[in-house]
Amino acid sequence: MITLNINGTARQLEIKALETLLAVLRDHLNLTGTKDGCGEGVCGACTVLVDGRPVSSCLLLASYAEGKNITTIEGVATDGGLHALQKAFLDNGAFQCGYCTPGMILMAKALLEQNPNPSTGEIRDFMAGNICRCTSYVEIVRAVKQASRKMRRRAKGS
């Protein structure tokens, strides 16, 4: 029995010893927003945040995440509505099939938390491990920049 802190809620679970966080999220908790793309930590579709840091959940054993705060795509929007990143992804056509999108949004969220005003180069470098086969990435860079502007403006206002 382990306890996982997911999107602010503590969840107690019976898991197998070598189960990945991805499998636990998807199969035990039905949090299917986190996607399975390659199973070897290369494509970034399974990215979630563990204590604010992006990890490939297909490589991380769930037991390693015990006691840590896990954020998945389901925990990004608030009751008030979509996160600035989610809106910016919609505005900029930053996805098509949407399969890489949860991982992209979480990776971008991690970036903006440590660097609220990243340059294009910094966005490209930070997110280089996330693959999108539909868009040109240019749309995603634009979305991250737009969200960064909005979030900074909001932070200033509050």
Add this chain to the structure above:
Amino acid sequence: MEFQTIGKSIWRIDGEKKVRGQALYTIDLKKDGMLHGRILRSPHPHARLRRVDTSAAAKLPGVHAVISRDDFPEGGPLSPYFGRRMKDKTVVALDKVRHVGDVVAAVAAVDLETADAALRLIEVEYEELPVVSDPVAAIAPGAPQLFEHLAEFKNNICHHTSLKQGDIEKGFEESDVVLEDTFRTPVTQHCHLEPHMALAWFDEHGRLIIHTGTQTPFGVRKSLAEIFQMAEEKIRVIVPYVGGAYGGKSHLKVEHLAATLAWKAKRPVRIQLRREEVFLTVTKHASVVRMKTGAKRDGTLVARLAELYYDTGAFAENGPNVVHKATLTSAGPYRTPHIQADGYCILTNKPSAGAFRGYGVPQVALAYETHMDMLAERLGIDSVELRIKNLLREGDRHPTGITMHSVGYEELLRKLGGEIHLEARRKGRGKKRRGKGIACMIKASNTETQSEAKVQANRDGTFTVFSASVEMGQGAETVMAQIAAEELGVPLKGVAFIPQRPDTDLTPFDAMTTASRSTFCMGNAVRRAAKNLKEKFLEFAADLMEISSQDLRVENGRVFAAGAAARGFTYKELAARHFSHNQNELIGSGFYGDEEDAKTVLPFWLVGGCAVEVEVDTETGAVKLLKLVGGADAGKAINPRLCEGQVRGDATIGIGQALLEELKFIDGQPVNASFLHYPLPSFQDVPDDFPVLLVEQPHKDGPFGAKGLAESALPAVPAAIANAIYDAVGVRIQELPITPERVLRALTEK
């Protein structure tokens, strides 16, 4: 024409679900009692199956079904054969395996660990056979034969298309300049992030229910009906959101394995391919293209000889169609009096090559657009002007006999050239040198196919669009809603258009979501369905208002009397009145592709191009993209943001194919079938400066003038980049991918 919804970049209908992680894909579905399937694949590129013994695997606790050739006895309940063009594929190998990854057996078990353990218990004895993995070697005398018993696959050629126009010998005699070159492209893979997968079961009525991320739900239904030897209507194919496809999810890929395991286990079975298996399931045709081009001193094209050798892997798949279409457009979008083009679809011991965005055109466009550049240089003519001089224009006859229409090449080429200031060169002489290049392309769609749609008005004032066009990222749901809303005269803001996603029980027939056809074919069907529904509303309103429906107008979702705008009803009010007395549906139907359409509709062409500026490092051979412009003729851009997204995304796959991607084989053995080793374009491989040019030459038969554009950029990208590299450093690279090693070698040999 003033549009209300068409031409507006509204948010995608599937958008909010996707950014919230709520959109459901096949991979997200579960079913009570579901088993997990795994597949035993051949480790050999070519071998005879001497013995397949599954008895130990079947006895393993937790295993519910094992499928092997023993399940397909002659005259048994299942037929093993299927295939897109020829029924050359079998559910599991019967006598031979023909490529690494060919399916030998499959297992369904309570969990993946058990299924994997069962695979290890299957005993297979292979008798290895000589391997042929190169298309030119495969057609040489004495080459190993993949299908020695099939006359139609003799000499490993499963298809040959020939196109002849004029007199090719006379053409070259009349030419002042003749170029002759050979171009090569490697095997690549679609790399849709969602792997192939399916969830299948038989219900209490004996019907086969299958959820799968396919581009061809009705095609899957038909092929499964043939395997199970049952009526198509006994099979229900449901398509959730699809996590990318690009051609790689058409026709049976994994559905038949999930279904046969479900049949044998009498339980639901889910199969999700591992990434390595995706690479071995479908690929893009490697090619060798020999091209000879003749022209007059003034740049007029005279003759084109093309020989296309396309490597289709171990089975025909879509290969014959791919080769056919590529061959027919091997003269490019240019007037060429004398043409001889021969395309050969060749079997080798590699995984099956099928449809991949561009459908055979990128391979041949690399050749013809490199030749255009070489001609321009040889003759001292501007490369844009040379192309424009030779263009097939509105009303001209294409060598296939199709009349050219909605082909905005001249505008597109001028804008592409202008966007990178092609005339202003700034090469430099140092280590790093810059160059510019341009290319265009032409591709046919499959306009002659059929689509049917329904649009329904609901009790709450919303509408439902029944369309089997698969939403795989291209924005089909959104575009169909925009078309329906425009035709009905309803503002999309505040009125929900709910997509009924592809379900062969619920959505009417659609040929397939391929060839960039949906906006045109399904778009017409949806528009007609909306018109049909609108007419029903008008008749109903006319009755209520006691005037002729001719005297009614529709605007902003409201039906009113012409000249007396205050007299009228909103659609919502009309629907409420209807349903207060009657419970029959308010539904309109539309069909595209009937006999009338067959007579009158002009097939549309994908019209596109690319302009690029590169910087070549002469010490390392590395090519950096400084700017890339993708362009396409949209006919009419229904949703410009979606159109731009299609062009830019298409061009990005083009960048991968031009500079990075190659699925490598050594004697038929794949060496980099994983995301770790197969280089895909990443955030760091695309230029910041990446504009899209949309030209709009309306198509007379397209919905509101629109046509497809999702394959308009990719085919032009490799040639544009190769041309830019030549401009920068004076070497012609005629083999993809253009790796630093290839550039450096060419620079050294120069």
